[in-house]
Amino acid sequence: MNVFLRELRMYRASTITWTVSLAGTIMLFMSMYPALAREIDDFVQILAGFPEVVLKAFSISLDTIGLLTGYYAYVFTFIMLAGGIQAMSLGLSLLSKESRDKTADFLMTKPITRNEIVTAKLSAALTVLLITNAGYLTAGYAICRLVGTSDVNLKLFFMISITMLFVQLIFMALGLLVSVFARKIKNVLPVSLGTVFAFYIINILSSATDDAKLRYLTPFQYFDPNRIQMTAQYETVFVVLTALFVPAAILASYIIYNKKDIHAL
Amino acid sequence: MNVIEIDHLTKYYGKTRGIIDVSFSVEGGEIFGFIGPNGAGKSTTIRTLLGLIYPTSGSAKIFGKDCIAHGPEIRRQIGYLPSEVFYYDGMKVGDLLRYSASFYRKDCSKRIQELAEVLDLDLTRKIDDLSYGNKKKVGIVQGLLHEPKLIILDEPTGGLDPLMQQKFFDLLLEENKKGATVLLSSHILSEVQRLCDRVAIIKDGRIVKVEKISTLKESNYKRFKCEFTAMPDANMFSIDGVENLTIDGNVASFLFRGDVNKVVRMLATLDITDIWAADPDLEEIFMHYYEKEA
Structure with a gap:
């Protein structure tokens, strides 16, 4: 419990920053919706002038962009990108931070098992993600209610928004796995930015080319907000993939971390 | 009874030599010196004892229990002071010591006060702002606050002025009198000569000799x-x-x-x-x- 609380305190500032930024971003984007909705015909006309591949790449659906949930689904892809970076950074730094800050010797010579350390840190990370998502959801729902002309489709809003948590879990588990393999990660942000953007580019390619196989390679395609707002359901195969990958990566991290040598400073 | 028993311990980092076939024992209640030039394998041995790294072959027992299999249980009774101390950013000395104490199932607040007083350490200051010597003091208190039965020190005196060194040695001797066993690694021979009953000399990863200080001298x-x-x-x-x-x-x-x-x-x-x-x-x-x- 002491390690868990210590970790929470350590991530307090960054959690607040991330939550406020995500909430602020969605509020900014959604506050533009009324203006857009008023002149939706002109807007769609302009968009229609773009090559189809560009519209696809950026997940713009001409049929639904004028609807509240349609516009929200489009904007949400950027939120997901930011959320992915937060989660990947979190996963990468959880265990590697102790080596980087040279506190590993302090922590690991205490009467505590490696499993207990991973569990405590993982619980803290999960708490951080839950807080971020709760903050985001609240802000997102409030702004949608505010700008929506009709009643907001709560189910769709929730179905789309909660996928940020799922994608974040994937990135956090991935970051954790990478961090236990690496001997030392000097700087977390370049690694997490690089990885998440790489997946985002695969995502764009996959959308633009309609390549079904590419979709499996990037978590950003697992819960496609456009599809969700049109079909009101998740794709089973990707739900299963997520449900398999996250526990597997976490389990592997436990196993590897238990065998890992903690090197001197 | 032997508090530490090291049995043919070997550690390679990939192909790089850490230690080779190290065996020696430390008896309960003694102050044991572990001495050798830089890079000889002192820290490797100590880090294996603490379960920070895993041996390539051989084993080590502390309090009669395997130091890998029973690591957490053993570490309850170990106080460790590393050669370089770095602690969490933004923490105050008192916060860190309380955090350290929270890992042991006992109330250490009185002991923290005592030790801080002896070492003249201000608990309200931020660790980041402390000088190297003062950080070292935090390390000492952190290593001793739970009154461990085994104290392991890896080149502990760097950065301490002579007066503080003396106080620190007095603390160690006091703990030793109360029954604690001490393993002191160092390349400073005078401090080993002053404190230790026996020494193991390590060179190029191998134990060269284990001897009583008095025998060595005579x-x-x-x-x-x-x-x-x-x-x-x-x-x-x-x-x-x-x-x-x-x-x-x-x-x-x-x-x-x-x-x-x-x-x-x-x-x-x-x-x-x-x-x-x-x-x-x-x-x-x-x-x-x-x-x-x-």
């Missing part, structure tokens, strides 16, 4: 220094037992181990203006070990 080594009216032929000194012979003008000095009469008889044939004979200090004996193996 291992019949004598340091001779003679001034002659005229320097005799260097061959005169090639008696069994003469080592480290240096000749500087009319002065010859050497270490001798064996029957002193042989040297006296040899010297009696020469014309001497002055002579010194003394026990060598530990430094000389250790240098001797290091060099012989090189």
Whole structure:
């Protein structure tokens, strides 16, 4: 419990920053919706002038962009990108931070098992993600209610928004796995930015080319907000993939971390 | 009873040598020195004992229990002070010590106060703002606050002024009197000589010797220094037992181990203006070990 609380305190500032930024971003984007909705015909006309591949790449659906949930689904892809970076950074730094800050010797010579350390840190990370998502959801729902002309489709809003948590879990588990393999990660942000953007580019390619196989390679395609707002359901195969990958990566991290040598400073 | 038993411990980092076939035991209640040049494998041995790294082969037991399998349980009774101390950013000294104490199932607040007072450490300051020596003090308190039965120190005195060193040694001796066993790794021979009952000497990853300090000191080594009216032929000194012979003008000095009469008889044939004979200090004996193996 002491390690868990210590970790929470350590991530307090960054959690607040991330939550406020995500909430602020969605509020900014959604506050533009009324203006857009008023002149939706002109807007769609302009968009229609773009090559189809560009519209696809950026997940713009001409049929639904004028609807509240349609516009929200489009904007949400950027939120997901930011959320992915937060989660990947979190996963990468959880265990590697102790080596980087040279506190590993302090922590690991205490009467505590490696499993207990991973569990405590993982619980803290999960708490951080839950807080971020709760903050985001609240802000997102409030702004949608505010700008929506009709009643907001709560189910769709929730179905789309909660996928940020799922994608974040994937990135956090991935970051954790990478961090236990690496001997030392000097700087977390370049690694997490690089990885998440790489997946985002695969995502764009996959959308633009309609390549079904590419979709499996990037978590950003697992819960496609456009599809969700049109079909009101998740794709089973990707739900299963997520449900398999996250526990597997976490389990592997436990196993590897238990065998890992903690090197001197 | 042996508090530490190291049994043929070997550690390779990939292909790089850490330690090879290290075996020695530390008895309950003793202050055991672990000495060797930089890179000899002192820290590798200690880190294995603490379960920070895993041995390639061999094993080590602390309190009779395997230090890997029963690591967390064993560490309940171990206090560790690393050679370099870095602690979480933005924490105050008191916060860190309370965090450290929270890992042990007992109330350590009184002990923290005591130790901080002895070492003259301000608990309200931020660790980031502390000098190297003061950070070291935080490390000492952190290592001793739960009154461990085994204290492991890895080159602990760097950064402490002589007065603080003395206080620190007094603390260690006090803990030792209360029953704590101490394993002190160092390359500073005088502090080992002052504190320890026995030492293990490690070089290039292997234990060269495990010996009582008192035995080392009285291992019949004598340091001779003679001034002659005229320097005799260097061959005169090639008696069994003469080592480290240096000749500087009319002065010859050497270490001798064996029957002193042989040297006296040899010297009696020469014309001497002055002579010194003394026990060598530990430094000389250790240098001797290091060099012989090189």
